[in-house]
Amino acid sequence: MYHGRTISVPLAWYPRLWHSTPNDRNNWLFIGGNDGIHWPDIDEDISIKNIILGKPSGESQKSFQRWLEERAKIL
Template sequence: MTSLTVDLLEIPKIQTIEITDDTLSVDLSDGRTIAVPLAWYPRLLHGSVEERNSWRLIGSGDGIHWNQLDEDVSVKNIILGQSSAESQKSFQRWLNERQAKG
């Protein structure tokens, strides 16, 4: 029996991203493109198109940062299929503050 192992010491880097109304897609340095539901990241889901498109790579491609949404997503979490770990209470506080400003 063969088993698949993942060498987490050689995690590929994010090259570029694309965001639609319901998907976050990342192109990786190893040639893969991985798409995950935007619903995994509620701040992105509730952000405007302008806010979602205002991102920058961090850690030389280890992650993505959205300053206006105060959101960070790592390539490791995308590869492992892990959604946002933000608590519902924290997210609701952020959403309430947004609505009060808007």
């Protein structure tokens, strides 16, 4: 039985997650001694601390736009 808590934040705070498929979002793993979460299919890393503190993605619009353009080529 799992004894913990659930913390949620708006998906829109993390644009790469927002613009990914459910399969992409479901493929994740803990990193850094369980200090963060990594989604390999979309090259996204989010620290647990930032989730708890309610900090949205710090990725620049320019970086995110490049990611979107590259993703469009793949899909």
